Amino acid sequence: MKDVLKRIVFGKKEKYWWMTAVVPLISILLSFIVGAIFIKITGRSPVLAYKLLFGASGLFPGPYWKSHFAEMLLSSSMYIATGLGFAIAAKGGLFNIGAEGHFIVGGIAAAYLGYAQPFAGLPKFIHLPLIFVGVILAGGIWGSIAGYLKAKRGIHEVITTIMLNWIALYLIEAWLVIGPMEAAVETGISGTPYISVSAKLPKIFAGTRLNISIIIILAVTFFIWFLFYKTTFGYEIRAMGHTLIFGMEAPKAGGINVERKTIQTMFIAGAVAALGGAFMVLGVLFQYPPIFEGGYGFDGIAVALIGQNEPLGVILAGILIGALRTGATTVQLAHIPKTFPSIIEGFTVGFIALQVLIRYWIMRLVEGRKKAIQVDMGGGAK
Amino acid sequence: MKALEVKGIVKQFPGVLANDNINLSINKGEIYAIVGENGAGKSTLMKIIYGLYTPTAGEIFVFDKKVDIKTPHDAIALKIGMVHQEFMLIPRFTVTENIVLGDEPSKGIVFDYKKALGQIKELSEKFGLSVDPAEKVANLPVGIQQRVEILKILRRGAEILIFDEPTAVLTPEETEDLFKTLMKLREDGKTIIFISHKLKEVMAIADRIAVLRRGKLQGIVERDKTSEVELARMVVGRDVVLKIPKAKAKVGETVVSVRDLTVKSKRGIIGLKDVSFDVHAGEIVGIAGVEGNGQAELVNTLIGFIRPVKGSIMFDGEELKLLTPFNIRKKGMAYIPKDRKARGLVLPFKSRENIIMGQHTLYPFSKNGVLNNIEIDKFATKKLQEFDIRPRDIYARVRNLSGGNQQKLILAKEMSMEHKFLLASQPTRGLDIGAMEFVYHKLIEEKESGVAILLISLELSEIMGLSDRILVLYNGEIVGETTPDKTTEEELGLMMLGLKRQEKVAQ
Numbered sequence: 001m002k003d004v005l006k007r008i009v010f011g012k013k014e015k016y017w018w019m020t021a022v023v024p025l026i027s028i029l030l031s032f033i034v035g036a037i038f039i040k041i042t043g044r045s046p047v048l049a050y051k052l053l054f055g056a057s058g059l060f061p062g063p064y065w066k067s068h069f070a071e072m073l074l075s076s077s078m079y080i081a082t083g084l085g086f087a088i089a090a091k092g093g094l095f096n097i098g099a100e101g102h103f104i105v106g107g108i109a110a111a112y113l114g115y116a117q118p119f120a121g122l123p124k125f126i127h128l129p130l131i132f133v134g135v136i137l138a139g140g141i142w143g144s145i146a147g148y149l150k151a152k153r154g155i156h157e158v159i160t161t162i163m164l165n166w167i168a169l170y171l172i173e174a175w176l177v178i179g180p181m182e183a184a185v186e187t188g189i190s191g192t193p194y195i196s197v198s199a200k201l202p203k204i205f206a207g208t209r210l211n212i213s214i215i216i217i218l219a220v221t222f223f224i225w226f227l228f229y230k231t232t233f234g235y236e237i238r239a240m241g242h243t244l245i246f247g248m249e250a251p252k253a254g255g256i257n258v259e260r261k262t263i264q265t266m267f268i269a270g271a272v273a274a275l276g277g278a279f280m281v282l283g284v285l286f287q288y289p290p291i292f293e294g295g296y297g298f299d300g301i302a303v304a305l306i307g308q309n310e311p312l313g314v315i316l317a318g319i320l321i322g323a324l325r326t327g328a329t330t331v332q333l334a335h336i337p338k339t340f341p342s343i344i345e346g347f348t349v350g351f352i353a354l355q356v357l358i359r360y361w362i363m364r365l366v367e368g369r370k371k372a373i374q375v376d377m378g379g380g381a382k
Numbered sequence: 383m384k385a386l387e388v389k390g391i392v393k394q395f396p397g398v399l400a401n402d403n404i405n406l407s408i409n410k411g412e413i414y415a416i417v418g419e420n421g422a423g424k425s426t427l428m429k430i431i432y433g434l435y436t437p438t439a440g441e442i443f444v445f446d447k448k449v450d451i452k453t454p455h456d457a458i459a460l461k462i463g464m465v466h467q468e469f470m471l472i473p474r475f476t477v478t479e480n481i482v483l484g485d486e487p488s489k490g491i492v493f494d495y496k497k498a499l500g501q502i503k504e505l506s507e508k509f510g511l512s513v514d515p516a517e518k519v520a521n522l523p524v525g526i527q528q529r530v531e532i533l534k535i536l537r538r539g540a541e542i543l544i545f546d547e548p549t550a551v552l553t554p555e556e557t558e559d560l561f562k563t564l565m566k567l568r569e570d571g572k573t574i575i576f577i578s579h580k581l582k583e584v585m586a587i588a589d590r591i592a593v594l595r596r597g598k599l600q601g602i603v604e605r606d607k608t609s610e611v612e613l614a615r616m617v618v619g620r621d622v623v624l625k626i627p628k629a630k631a632k633v634g635e636t637v638v639s640v641r642d643l644t645v646k647s648k649r650g651i652i653g654l655k656d657v658s659f660d661v662h663a664g665e666i667v668g669i670a671g672v673e674g675n676g677q678a679e680l681v682n683t684l685i686g687f688i689r690p691v692k693g694s695i696m697f698d699g700e701e702l703k704l705l706t707p708f709n710i711r712k713k714g715m716a717y718i719p720k721d722r723k724a725r726g727l728v729l730p731f732k733s734r735e736n737i738i739m740g741q742h743t744l745y746p747f748s749k750n751g752v753l754n755n756i757e758i759d760k761f762a763t764k765k766l767q768e769f770d771i772r773p774r775d776i777y778a779r780v781r782n783l784s785g786g787n788q789q790k791l792i793l794a795k796e797m798s799m800e801h802k803f804l805l806a807s808q809p810t811r812g813l814d815i816g817a818m819e820f821v822y823h824k825l826i827e828e829k830e831s832g833v834a835i836l837l838i839s840l841e842l843s844e845i846m847g848l849s850d851r852i853l854v855l856y857n858g859e860i861v862g863e864t865t866p867d868k869t870t871e872e873e874l875g876l877m878m879l880g881l882k883r884q885e886k887v888a889q
Contacts, residue, residue: 230755232748239739242730253685253725254739255711 022362023355024306024313024348028320031347038343039336049334053341057327059319068326070208074284076322077213078103078276082300083318084217084224085143085273087309089157091228092237092265093244098146098161099273100297101168102139106274108172109138110281111288112181114195127198128282135278136271142168143270144263151259157266165297177290191289201283213279218315220272225311227268237265273300302349321345384446385410385542385573386431386462391440393426393597400426401437402597410445410541413564413574415588417581417617419786419814423597424577428544432464433457444542463535464544467551469527473520477513478502481534505537510566525556532563543567544575549583550812553673554840561587579814581610581617593617617815629826631850634663636696637803637834638684643693645679653679655858656693661803666825666835668849670842672878676858677838681807684836685717686710698802711740716796720808720838726792727780734762734776737795761798769794770820786817793824804828804835810844822848842871856880 036046055062058072082099089096113119113131122130146160176192183189201211228234239251240258252258276296281288303321307313324341331340351358386408393401400423408414418424429435431442433451442449444460451457457464471480478498487497502515511529519527528548535543545564549557564574564587578584584591585605593600593616600616638661647653654676661667671677682688684695686707695702697713711717719725727736738747738758746757762776769790771783780788789809796804806825810818825848829835839845845852846866854862854877861883864874876882 230753231751232743232753233751235735235742235753239728239731239735242728248724248728249687250725250728250739252687252707253717253719255708256739257706257708 016363019359019362020308020310020313023358024308024317024352026358026362027306027348027351027355030351031344034347035340035344039334039340044335049331049336049340052330052333053324053327055327056330057323059323066205067208070205070210072319072322072326073214074210074322075325076319077217078279078296079299079303079321080217080221080315080318081276081279082273082296083303083307083314084221084300084311085269085276085297086301086304087307087311087314088224088272089265089269090304090309091234091241092261093241094147094150094157094262094265094269096143096146096161096266096269097158097301098143098164098270098297099276099300100294101161101165102143102270102273103277103280103297103300104172104292104294105142105168105270106135106139106277107281107292108176108181108192108277108288109135109274110199110278111192111195114199114282115193115287120196120198122198124198124202127196128201131199131282132275132278135274139274139277140267140271142274144267147263147266150266151262172288173291177288181288183287189287192287194287195282199282200286201279209284211279211283213283217275217279220275221311221315224268224272228311233261233264236261240265273297276300299345302345305349305352308352383410384408384443386575387443387446388427388431389441389443391427391430391442392438393423393430393435394438399597401430404440404594404599406592406599406602408542408573408575410573411568411571412589413568413576413587415576415578415584415591416594417578417584417591417613418594419579419617419816422594422617422814424594425546426597427594428464428546428575428577431457432462432544458538458540461539461541462544463538463540463542464546465528465531465535465548467546467548469531471519471527471530474518476516476518477522477530477533478515480519480530481505481515481537485538501537502533505533509533509536509563509570511563523556524551525553525559528552528556528560529563532567540572542573542575544577546577547579547812548576549578549580555672557583579617581613581815584613585610614815629830631665631829632832633665633850634832636660637663637698638836639696641694641696643680643683643695644691645676645683645688646691647679652691653858654683654690657855657858657860658693659853659860659863661834661836663802663834664829664832665850666829666837666848668845668852669836669838669855670845670852670874670878671838671840671855673840675855675878677807677855679858680855681720681805681838684710684805685715711799714800714802716799716801716804716833718792718796718804718806718809720811722785722788722792727788729781730779732777732779733766733771733783733791734758736780736791737762737765737776737798739795741795741799765794765798785812786814786820789813789817790820793821797824797828802834804833805838806835807838808840809837810839810841842874845874846871854878856883 032050036050039046039049054060056068058065058068082103085099085102086096110131113134119127119130142164146157146164149155149160150157181192183191183193187193201213203209203211204215228238236251236256239256240261243250299321303317304314306320307315307317324344328338328341332338384407388404388406391401391404404427416424416427426435430437431451433453433456436452442451444462449460451460472483475483478495481502482498487494487501499515506513506515511533513526513529513533519530522530532543548560552560564576567574576584576588588605590602590604591608591613592602593613595617603613641658643654643657644652645654657680659667669677669680679688683690686705686709689704697715700713702710723729728739738761742748742753746754747761748754759776766774766776771787771790771794780791783791809821809825813821825835825837837845837848849866852864852866852869852874853860854874856878857880861880862877863884873882
């Protein structure tokens with residue numbers, strides 16, 4: 001059983017296969033320790049803060065556990081979506097900062113298809129899939145613009161994705177939401193009209209807001225894992241990911257159409273991140289408001305980094321961030337600002353950035369000093 | 383006086399005894415060569431001396447004093463310097479900035495660039511290593527970059543200089559220059575340890591030669607009392623036929639036919655001028671030439687990386703136009719790249735993943751885009767056996783394979799693909815004699831099975847030994863066409879350097 005699990009998650013016969021999991025865990029642990037020191041320095045109680053934080057995070061049973069748990073999964077599904085958006089591109093050697101843009105493009109597409117006629121009158125089992133097709137196309141096309149510019153014009157994706165984020169934001173919030181898609185004045189609604197009942201995501205946990213978004217995103221994650229490791233497409237983008245940033249050309253010389261793969265990778269990355277925006281509109285807000293509370297896209301980068309760009313890792317990291325955010329408001333009871341979990345998140349990413357060092361420390365514990373250097377030199381960072 | 387002495391050095395890696403009781407004693411002011419195949423333990427020994435590895439057992443003496451070298455800092459303090467195969471230079475910095483980095487002259491807290499410039503100028507004059515101290519390293523050819531590396535360690539006061547395969551990256555002229563530098567350094571009383579697997583070079587430069595094989599010291603010989611053949615025997619451990627078994631070509635129909643090919647180089651100047659030639663089934667056409675005379679442009683055009691300005695390439699009776707590497711490979715071209723790390727392999731991938739690159743979309747490796755891991759494993763296991771690739775572990779990361787085994791993996795990959803044409807671009811670059819022999823045999827096997835082969839090589843002996851026809855490329859043009867029995871290495875050499883050309887090149 002252990003072997004099968006190893007095979008599935010880490011690939012066969014990998015020495016130190018557990019490293020991929022241990023490094024993020026240690027980073028998380030370290031960031032909580034540093035967080036505690038911060039709280040202590042400011043004269044508050046770290047024990048109380050963490051007790052409150054985790055008590056309301058939904059991770060552990062406690063008072064109001066059911067609703068905390070539901071809220072946690074609800075936000076986790078969005079973090080997983082944007083995290084995957086980053087991870088997919090990263091597997092192909094692309095640094096995708098555009099999840100924020102993909103997220104809101106997905107949101108506006110979902111809102112439009114949710115209220116507009118003639119879709120609004122359709123039965124749910126037709127209407128919802130139709131919306132998701134639209135969202136995937138919208139997000140995918142938005143993502144593949146950056147992919148196209150990278151592949152055909154050689155413009156770096158970091159620049160284009162950041163610029164496309166702003167283009168998306170102003171197209172939506174400075175034009176669509178207050179222009180063509182604005183709700184009629186007499187309804188008294190600001191932002192777009194509310195979506196029809198048939199467009200709302202079905203709830204799966206009575207008495208809470210939790211809907212099928214978490215199931216959808218888990219299925220999508222499985223699909224992405226399959227894509228990465230079981231298909232020729234994944235094989236090709238992983239080959240690109242290992243070589244592209246170093247300017248190596250082995251995949252191209254091997255007959256892989258690197259340009260087309262770049263565009264396709266960005267399409268998928270954009271489409272998956274856009275799902276997060278759709279979850280927000282179809283499951284939480286039920287409209288696209290005049291001002292969208294964003295940040296999911298950028299937090300997705302943290303999720304992907306903590307999850308080491310592996311599908312399973314992104315799920316776990318997404319749940320962690322979701323839990324921290326769910327519990328965030330309660331830390332105010334310990335006289336700590338509710339943005340405190342963001343600090344923890346930032347530290348974790350910081351420690352992840354030090355992963356070569358952490359790997360070395362672990363190696364040193366396991367193998368002794370000199371050997372650790374050699375293993376590190378031979379194996380290197382992943 | 384002994385500059386460096388190692389006694390009973392043993393280095394045990396998990397599963398491999400890399401150095402087994404090595405004893406060497408190197409005199410001050412000599413050029414001491416250490417030769418051996420890839421993986422014989424040369425680099426390990428040097429890394430021990432330079433403080434990158436600690437030996438499992440053994441002692442090191444520097445200038446007759448027992449020392450304990452734990453880190454490269456210790457080595458530098460003991461006046462040991464190392465010129466690595468891959469240079470440790472910052473391309474955007476000037477020569478001066480690179481050399482003084484880590485030990486900058488300063489005015490207060492400000493870096494005194496003027497003073498540094500002066501120092502470097504003085505240094506380069508003192509050792510007869512001319513460089514422009516104000517030039518950016520990125521603009522320098524590899525040979526000069528190496529000179530900068532040498533200056534860097536000389537400035538730190540190095541008395542013992544270790545060169546780890548310094549000629550692997552150099553052109554023949556740059557190698558000549560390097561040898562002059564080495565002799566000059568010897569005159570100045572520096573001690574030089576020269577690691578190589580090129581016996582010709584070792585014979586040209588070294589005073590004494592130590593031969594390692596599989597971690598063991600095979601013997602130490604004086605250059606004047608040995609020969610290349612004897613050295614080769616010691617390196618490989620048996621008599622090597624450096625002569626390549628000649629097989630008569632059974633020339634078939636034309637597979638590749640290049641006409642008036644003109645290609646721009648990366649810098650925008652014409653890199654290839656009106657080049658025309660044919661390659662027939664069952665023959666090896668060798669392209670001789672000094673590196674940088676159009677080989678890269680020719681290769682890149684043939685594999686579809688760049689488009690020609692004018693001219694045509696016919697492949698199997700069909701013109702290749704606007705084709706991507708994918709299409710060209712599908713038509714039946716195999717390609718052994720000269721830079722296996724950049725173009726041949728995905729280093730972090732496992733052997734099993736690398737070996738299907740290019741065929742991964744084909745049955746049985748995948749069906750409808752889903753990989754068939756069982757078939758891939760079966761295929762990889764078979765090929766690792768067939769091409770004797772070590773370790774015989776299909777899950778081993780290719781990054782950890784030795785150069786020879788990486789090359790074998792590329793051969794296994796390319797030759798198992800269906801192909802009519804094999805483009806071999808410096809297929810033995812950086813390989814030891816054993817692996818070279820293997821590549822030669824494979825090329826001849828290919829030829830006998832009726833594959834058309836275009837061999838591009840900088841080694842004249844290789845061109846002479848393998849080719850059925852030889853084309854000489856100079857300055858982007860074909861300046862001569864001949865066969866090995868009608869020419870000599872000397873004549874080819876003259877043509878390669880542009881000193882002689884055939885008036886009319888017969889097609």
